[in-house]
Amino acid sequence: MSESRPGIDVPDARGRTGLDRVGRDLSGNPSVIVRDVELIAAAWHVLRRTTYDYRRRDGTWTREQRETYDRGDGATVLLYDPHRRTVLLTRQFRFPVYVNGHPDGMFLETAAGLLDGDDPAAAIRREAAEELGVTIGELTPVFRVWTSPGSVTERLHCFAAPYSVESRTGVGGGLADDGEDIEAVELSFDEALAMVDSGEIADAKTIMLLQWAALKGTLDTDR
Structure with a gap:
């Protein structure tokens, strides 16, 4: 039986779920393909690590990782x-x-x-x-x-x-x-x-x- 993960499949302290889904459906830039989104922390605000493939200007593809801090607008x-x-x-x-x-x-x-x-x-x-x-x-x-x-x-x-x-x-x-x-x-x-x-x-x-x-x-x- 898998462990419940607050903020992902069960509500966190602020009642949020699916926090690891943000960014997975981005399609506005064909040179960026999101491969994975990892929830690092979810207290008041949210820290994610996203893995994506990026096509450089010379046409080559690289795999990148970036951490993003989401506190809302x-x-x-x-x-x-x-x-x-x-x-x-x-x-x-x-x-x-x-x-x-x-x-x-x-x-x-x-x-x-x-x-x-x-x-x-x-x-x-x-x-x-x-x-x-x-x-x-x-x-x-x-x-x-x-x-x-x-x-x-x-x-x-x-x-x-x-x-x-x-x-x-x-x-x-x-x-x-x-x-x-x-x-x-x-x-x-x-x-x-x-x-x-x-x-x-x-x-x-x-x-x-x-x-x-x-x-x-x-x-x-x-x-």
């Missing part, structure tokens, strides 16, 4: 006040950056979170309310990006939205039940850009959105 938003030329960011402890050289792990970044079954716009409205206490009105899609395509499957939906003193209707701070302890940090737009130059803002999504706003003139007072 996410959304983020740059909140900006066009009248006061400010942006509203979060500051929270991020252990992965702390263990990899950040001085204290207290990371400045745009509000963000996983979709968790919502569409991207609904997800980021939820996250802005939870993390910063902001009720978002107008929401502008900016771009969708993969930030670590060598190993992480996550696609990040990036938005921008105006905010005001009046739209800060909640207390923010994140969800205590999820271990969140989030500080709202309001900066002038110029200060935020200077902090990118100094390295005080080192988060990729935040840098991209700040530079997008600078290129578009989103906070220019003469617009």
